[in-house]
Amino acid sequence: MNDRIKSLYRSHILVNAKDESHQGIIENATHVLEAYNPMCGDKYTLYLKLVDHVIEKATFDGFGCAISKASTAVLIKQIEGKSLEEIKPIVNMFFELVNEESDQAPESLTDDEDLIAFAASREFPERKTCATLSWGELKQIL
């Protein structure tokens, strides 16, 4: 495999796709979001427990490709414990990170390796919807 694809599937994405630490259901969730891509069938349910504008607990379950699964796992880990106000710029930054037309270098946007790994999807526009599936759903409620 060439370096280009290795960068997309670099260890961060493969590891996060297999990370089950935040998988599961929150029974008393305040928000249950469904992230579904009818083009490919990838489907995740995001469970958020929001207390005083802070996401106290967040989990997900569902299935899909490595990119959508890793991006969902990273999203959940990123938002847990943060307020909605804190989350907004992170979500916006993520969309900039994967935007192939962005003139901002990924490294200038974040130094978080879990996130920066997704900048590889700038080179795979056909997989951008995988990377942004759950993020787009969360954006709706912000």
Added chain:
Amino acid sequence: MFDPETIKEQFPVFQQKSPLGEDLIYLDNAATSQKPQSVIDAITNFYAKEYGTVGRSSYWLASETTKRFNGVRAKVQRLLSATHEEEIVFTFGTTDAINKVANSFLRPRLNAGDEVVISEMEHHANLLPWQQICIEKGATLKVIPMLDTGELDYNALEGLLSDKVKLLAVTGISNALGIKNDLSRIIEAAKAFEVPVFIDAAQSLAHEKVDVVSLDCDFLAFSGHKLYGPTGVGVLYGKRERLREMAPLSYGGGIVKNVGFDETSFQDSPNKHEAGTPNIAGVIGLGAAIDFVNEIGYAQIGAHTLEVTDYALGQLEAMEGIRIIGQVEDRAPVISFVMEGVHAHDLSTFLNEKGICIRAGHHCAQPLMNRLNLTATARVSFAIYNTKADIDALITALKETQAFLS
């Protein structure tokens, strides 16, 4: 002597490299096939030198075009072994043909409490048009179930048929799994209850001879673009008496005898069913595609694609961690599989890097995927230009992907 490499040379798309400099290995033929130079030339020459309208005007360009246009109709008639030329109606594709039959044939004949029968393996195109009219009319859509092997449960079919059934619609070949259906058996069972039968032959025509008379189906549709022809053109075959008794498939110019504000009388089929200016260049291109197929011959096409399919099956079955979906004897050149621990889309992205084009997903057959408890499969499908070397490249790339991802 048949040589697939020589065939490949007739397809200009293969003369280029992928963006990463790899040879193009095209294994998504069940979605759409590549075009030979002869088809491209036919369309280009038509627009450049011979372009005119059909059936309307009397100057030389128009009359020449009308002659060629109807010449293709005669070619399609021979291709399908249809009895009459007027049984061939040009559409914009298979989906268009299905929608038109649903609207023009089924809708006026379907009442509350009636039934329509389809199969569990149908592509969305051969499901949604029927389903929506059933909902509208308070009719019931009944489904021929599939066995775990992927074959239709023919015994269950008998139980679904009755006088209440107003149409049976089924595909010749499953686009997702490559399973060939026993159409003769299905049609014979339907005829016992005088149920009209619609055959979705979108997958069939690329691989095998279809004979509408020996099948005795009422309707059959296919698309040009899966048969080495252009997009936006397809064919609806309908038995002469069916097409006669039906209202026009759509309304517009070119279909009438006399038009008044209160009533209109219509021409006979096929004109009656081809409102508006058709996709003339598409039909010309389809004619060239049929010539291409006839020159090689279905016997050769079938033998070659079967050889490639058997070779691919052997190679895939020998790999660890690959599960082939659908186990049948009679398979079209379509293989669906899953790689353990690797999602089909990730697999497809890896193969893309090697210049290998496959399909990943639910193949527009979500109910089928639900039945098999799958969300997505990887699918490879072969055409006349595919070679064993293509399969070797696929297998090598699959092994690399497996080593990296799982």
